[in-house]
Amino acid sequence: MxxxxxxxxxxxxxxxxxxxxxxxxHLRQREEAASLxxxxxxxxxxxxxxxxxRIRVLVAxxxxxxxxWRDAEVFMPVERSSRARAALRAALSQYLQSxxxxxxxxxxxxxxxxxxxxxxxxxxxxxxxxxxxxPGILLEEFTIASLIETLTANVSGVTKVKFLVNGxxxxxxxxxxxxxxxxxxxxxxxxxxEFE
Amino acid sequence: xxxxxxxxxxxLAGAILCLGIAFPWAAAGQSPTPSVTPPxxxxxxxxxxxxxxxxxxxxxxxxxxxxxxxxxxxDFTLALARELKKELQARGIPAHLLRDTDVSLSLERRxxxxxxxxxxxxxxxxxxAPGTGIRLYAxxxxxxxxxxGRFLPWESAQAASVERSRALLRSMAPALRKKGFSVAxxxxxxxxxxxxxxxxxxxEVATATGAQPLQHRAKLREALASAIAxxxxxxxxxxxxxx
Numbered sequence: 001m002x003x004x005x006x007x008x009x010x011x012x013x014x015x016x017x018x019x020x021x022x023x024x025x026h027l028r029q030r031e032e033a034a035s036l037x038x039x040x041x042x043x044x045x046x047x048x049x050x051x052x053x054r055i056r057v058l059v060a061x062x063x064x065x066x067x068x069w070r071d072a073e074v075f076m077p078v079e080r081s082s083r084a085r086a087a088l089r090a091a092l093s094q095y096l097q098s099x100x101x102x103x104x105x106x107x108x109x110x111x112x113x114x115x116x117x118x119x120x121x122x123x124x125x126x127x128x129x130x131x132x133x134x135p136g137i138l139l140e141e142f143t144i145a146s147l148i149e150t151l152t153a154n155v156s157g158v159t160k161v162k163f164l165v166n167g168x169x170x171x172x173x174x175x176x177x178x179x180x181x182x183x184x185x186x187x188x189x190x191x192x193x194e195f196e
Numbered sequence: 197x198x199x200x201x202x203x204x205x206x207x208l209a210g211a212i213l214c215l216g217i218a219f220p221w222a223a224a225g226q227s228p229t230p231s232v233t234p235p236x237x238x239x240x241x242x243x244x245x246x247x248x249x250x251x252x253x254x255x256x257x258x259x260x261x262x263x264x265x266x267x268x269x270x271d272f273t274l275a276l277a278r279e280l281k282k283e284l285q286a287r288g289i290p291a292h293l294l295r296d297t298d299v300s301l302s303l304e305r306r307x308x309x310x311x312x313x314x315x316x317x318x319x320x321x322x323x324x325a326p327g328t329g330i331r332l333y334a335x336x337x338x339x340x341x342x343x344x345g346r347f348l349p350w351e352s353a354q355a356a357s358v359e360r361s362r363a364l365l366r367s368m369a370p371a372l373r374k375k376g377f378s379v380a381x382x383x384x385x386x387x388x389x390x391x392x393x394x395x396x397x398x399x400e401v402a403t404a405t406g407a408q409p410l411q412h413r414a415k416l417r418e419a420l421a422s423a424i425a426x427x428x429x430x431x432x433x434x435x436x437x438x439x
Contacts, residue, residue, distance in 0.1 A: 062326040063326060135269070136261055136400070137398065138326065138327070138331060139326070141382075171387065175260060176322065176387070177386060178390065180387075181351055181385070181390070183385070184338075187337075190383075191384075
C-alpha cells in the first residue's frame with residue numbers, strides 16, 4: 001500500500017508540471033504576438049525615388065584602343081550616391097555582356113558608393129572586379145577612366161573618386177594602375193580625352 | 197636653476213648631437229629606411245654619375261600578365277631589361293637593373309631604391325594587351341607649379357619631375373618610330389611612377405607586336421631594347437645631357 005502523504009506529494013508535483021507547461025505555452029504565444037506586432041510596426045524599406053533616364057556611359061573598346069560615349073536606359077535614383085551606383089553599374093553591364101568590348105571578370109560589381117563632404121565619392125567594388133580584371137596598363141586605365149567619367153557625367157559636383165575592393169584598400173587594380181590615391185576627376189577627364 | 201649631477205646644459209647638448217649623428221632619421225622625426233642596395237644591382241647609394249634604373253616589372257609571386265602559352269610578363273620584362281641594359285651601355289649610358297633574378301619586390305620598394313640611389317632616369321618595362329607596338333607612359337600627375345622643397349609628398353613625388361618625364365617621352369617617340377615601331381605616348385596612373393622623384397617613364401610592349409608569339413622573338417626583343425635605348429640616348433642628347 002502506497003502511503004497517503006506520498007500520493008499527495010506526487011499529485012502536487014504532477015499538477016505543478018502541468019501548470020508550468022501551460023504557463024510556458026502562454027509565454028511563447030505572448031512572445032510571438034509581440035514580435036509580430038513589432039514587425040508590423042517596423043518601418044518598411046523606403047522605395048527609391050527616381051525615374052527611368054537615358055544616361056551617358058563612357059565605354060572602353062579594347063580592340064580599337066578607344067573610349068566612346070554611349071547612351072543607356074537606366075532607373076536613376078535621385079539621391080546622389082545611389083545615382084552614382086546606378087550609373088557605374090550601367091557601365092559595368094556593358095563589359096559583362098558577351099561579346100564584350102572590354103571583358104571583365106564575372107561577378108564584377110559595385111557594392112556601394114559613399115559620398116564624403118559632398119564632393120568626394122568612394123566606390124566599393126566586389127572582389128571579382130579586381131581579382132579577375134585582365135592585367136595591363138592600358139586595360140586597367142580604360143576601366144578607371146570609363147567608370148570615373150561615367151560617374152561624373154551623371155552625378156554633378158564630384159571632384160575626387162577613390163576605389164575600394166570588398167571594403168578594403170588595394171594597391172593596384174590588377175598589378176598596374178593605382179587604387180590607393182584619390183583620383184581627381186578633372187585629371188581623369190583630360191586622360192580620357194586622349195582615347196576619345 | 198639647478199641642474200642635477202651629470203646633466204649640465206653642455207652634456208645634454210652633446211648627447212642630443214650624438215643621437216642626431218647616430219640616428220639621423222630619429223632626429224628628423226622619420227622612420228629608418230631599409231638598406232638601399234637593390235638586389236642583383238651594383239648601384240651604390242651615392243652614385244655620383246647619371247645612370248638609368250631599369251625596372252623589369254613584376255617578379256617572384258607577381259607573375260604579371262600571361263603573354264602566351266608559356267610566357268609570363270615577369271620573364272619577358274626581365275629578358276628585355278637585360279637587353280636594354282646592354283644597349284644603353286653600348287651607347288655610353290650607365291644602367292642598372294632593379295632586379296636581375298625572379299624575386300618579389302613591392303612597388304613601394306622599387307620607388308624607394310630608385311630615389312635612394314639617385315637614379316637619373318627610372319624606366320619600368322611592361323608587356324600586355326591590347327594592340328601592337330609600344331606604349332610610352334609618364335605619370336598623369338599635375339605638374340608642380342611652385343618650387344618644391346627638399347621633402348616631397350610620397351603620393352605626388354613625381355609632380356616636380358613630370359614635365360621632364362613627358363619631354364623625354366616626346367623626344368623618344370620619333371626614335372622608336374624610326375625603328376619601325378608604332379608608338380603611343382600617354383599619361384597613366386601607373387604605380388610606382390608617382391612615387392619616383394626624378395624623371396620616370398614606363399614602356400609597355402603590346403603583346404600583338406610582330407607576327408610570332410613573344411617568346412619566339414629574341415630578335416624582336418633586341419630590336420625593342422635597341423629602339424628604347426636609342427630613344428633615351430637621343431632624348432638625353434636633345435636635352436643637353438640632363439634629364
